Amino acid sequence: MRMMVGTLASRILGLVREMLTAALFGATRQLDAFYVAYTLANLSRQLLAEGALSASFVPVFSRALENKDENTAQSLARQALTVLLLAGALVVTVGIIFAPVFVGVMAPGFAAEERALAISLTRIMFPFLLFVSVGALAMGVLNSMGSFFVPAIAPALSNAAYILFLMATMKNLTIWNLSAAVLIGGVCHMLLQWYWCSKMGVVLTPEVPKKDNSELKSMMYLFFPYAAGLSLNQVNPVISRMFGSFLEGGSISVLTYADRVLQLPLGLFVIAISQAVLPMLSRQDPNDRVGFRDFIRDALRFDLFVILPVSVGLFVLSQETVHILFFRGAFTEWAWHATGTALAIYGLGLPGMASSTVILRAMYARRMPRGAVGVTGVTVAVNLTACLILMPLFKYAGLAGATAAAFTCSSLYGAWALSRNLKEPLGVFETGWLAKIVSSTILMFLALYAVKMILPYPISSSVGSRALWLTGMVLAGIAVYSLSTMLLRCSEWEWIKDALKQKKN
Numbered sequence: 001m002r003m004m005v006g007t008l009a010s011r012i013l014g015l016v017r018e019m020l021t022a023a024l025f026g027a028t029r030q031l032d033a034f035y036v037a038y039t040l041a042n043l044s045r046q047l048l049a050e051g052a053l054s055a056s057f058v059p060v061f062s063r064a065l066e067n068k069d070e071n072t073a074q075s076l077a078r079q080a081l082t083v084l085l086l087a088g089a090l091v092v093t094v095g096i097i098f099a100p101v102f103v104g105v106m107a108p109g110f111a112a113e114e115r116a117l118a119i120s121l122t123r124i125m126f127p128f129l130l131f132v133s134v135g136a137l138a139m140g141v142l143n144s145m146g147s148f149f150v151p152a153i154a155p156a157l158s159n160a161a162y163i164l165f166l167m168a169t170m171k172n173l174t175i176w177n178l179s180a181a182v183l184i185g186g187v188c189h190m191l192l193q194w195y196w197c198s199k200m201g202v203v204l205t206p207e208v209p210k211k212d213n214s215e216l217k218s219m220m221y222l223f224f225p226y227a228a229g230l231s232l233n234q235v236n237p238v239i240s241r242m243f244g245s246f247l248e249g250g251s252i253s254v255l256t257y258a259d260r261v262l263q264l265p266l267g268l269f270v271i272a273i274s275q276a277v278l279p280m281l282s283r284q285d286p287n288d289r290v291g292f293r294d295f296i297r298d299a300l301r302f303d304l305f306v307i308l309p310v311s312v313g314l315f316v317l318s319q320e321t322v323h324i325l326f327f328r329g330a331f332t333e334w335a336w337h338a339t340g341t342a343l344a345i346y347g348l349g350l351p352g353m354a355s356s357t358v359i360l361r362a363m364y365a366r367r368m369p370r371g372a373v374g375v376t377g378v379t380v381a382v383n384l385t386a387c388l389i390l391m392p393l394f395k396y397a398g399l400a401g402a403t404a405a406a407f408t409c410s411s412l413y414g415a416w417a418l419s420r421n422l423k424e425p426l427g428v429f430e431t432g433w434l435a436k437i438v439s440s441t442i443l444m445f446l447a448l449y450a451v452k453m454i455l456p457y458p459i460s461s462s463v464g465s466r467a468l469w470l471t472g473m474v475l476a477g478i479a480v481y482s483l484s485t486m487l488l489r490c491s492e493w494e495w496i497k498d499a500l501k502q503k504k505n
Contacts, residue, residue: 006156007152007267009156012264013155013159014260015264017163018326021166023330027331028250030175034175034178037179040095040102057080058144059222059365061073061076062144063215079209079216083220084134092129095126096123099126103115124176124180127183128183138190141197141200141202142193142200157185158188162181222367239383239384240255243399247391251338251396253335255399258322259346261321261322261325262350265314265350266350289422296362303358311351312444314350318341319336319337322343323336352408353407356410368421375411378410382409436488443480443481
């Protein structure tokens with residue numbers, strides 16, 4: 001529960017951060033250039049903080065804690081830090097030198113002035129990679145030791161620092177302030193987790209790696225295939241930026257705003273669950289295929305139980321949500337409708353995104369690097385193909401649709417690949433269970449749509465009235481879905497009851 005609270009705080013502050021950015025800068029070509037630069041620097045967070053580093057380090061570090069003494073495990077963490085700092089410094093140097101090449105690949109549709117701005121912003125923000133990499137290692141240590149709240153709350157501190165810096169420099173605000181705010185946030189993210197590691201007895205200071213350290217070798221063996229697979233996965237935002245650079249100014253920005261709203265439910269439920277699941281998966285008996293299968297099946301079912309109604313709710317209420325969150329200051333009416341459309345389409349891909357995250361975590365625990373690469377390869381292939389087909393027809397909406405289709409296809413492929421490895425069908429989509437969830441979701445959709453027709457969104461009313469309307473719609477959707485799934489006796493409610501009982505005890 002504490003982890004859920006920490007993740008929720010982080011996502012809410014992340015949304016506030018984007019609301020502030022939208023009010024100050026709107027959706028313009030200049031902001032498009034910033035988001036291209038930020039994407040290049042931020043790839044490291046997706047790759048390391050929520051990807052290959054934690055996925056390869058956590059299983060090895062967890063086994064070292066269980067099977068060897070604590071000093072050996074701490075030495076492994078310090079040696080891993082040394083390797084990470086050296087590799088990170090090299091990547092940062094390459095990024096700064098070759099920024100013109102990276103920007104040229106990511107935004108080929110930019111004019112010369114926009115390209116020059118994106119290059120300069122990229123060079124300023126690339127050290128962000130080093131800060132979040134160290135934070136990612138600290139997160140892996142904390143998760144392995146059973147501490148989930150601080151890693152979950154660390155991004156909240158980063159977002160708070162970003163917001164406070166922009167507010168403090170608002171009198172002389174330029175696009176350059178955004179890049180400085182990103183760096184300050186990255187430093188705060190790193191320092192909080194490093195400090196908490198030291199409080200738990202693991203002081204993360206560099207230690208010369210030993211050639212005979214089998215645990216470190218095992219970690220590196222796992223890291224590179226996972227990094228390759230997740231690097232493919234991070235090609236997806238690059239593809240969206242690349243195609244978006246050919247569209248009208250602000251298209252990249254509206255896709256980014258829509259994605260930020262999507263990250264609230266995605267981060268709250270999916271990433272929180274998957275990060276908690278990974279250490280538990282690492283302790284599963286690798287020879288117990290049925291037990292592992294049952295664990296993953298239940299995790300996927302619970303994810304879908306929560307995410308499917310959220311997906312439909314976003315689809316129905318996307319325009320109203322964006323209007324309340326962003327429609328002020330420099331944010332125009334075009335930006336409002338464009339962001340709302342993108343959010344509705346992104347929402348349709350939310351179940352696929354949720355499932356892919358859990359499936360990849362399971363593959364890391366099963367040591368299936370080829371499977372992870374295959375899942376992300378399918379995502380990239382479908383995304384690229386769909387962008388080529390849909391962008392000429394639907395512009396930014398086509399790019400959002402391509403992303404949704406890509407994650408849906410990759411999740412289906414991942415479930416098949418995992419079943420094949422386990423030699424056991426996952427059994428996620430058992431007919432009876434699926435019928436209960438789908439029928440409850442359809443009922444919620446019809447109820448929301450009916451209420452929306454009877455009581456339209458009060459667009460001309462005060463912010464309080466509009467927020468009250470949206471809150472009422474969300475609560476109505478939750479009530480209809482919850483009541484329906486309870487009456488149909490969905491097993492997920494038993495899991496929730498058991499979890500609450502354990503919490504009380």
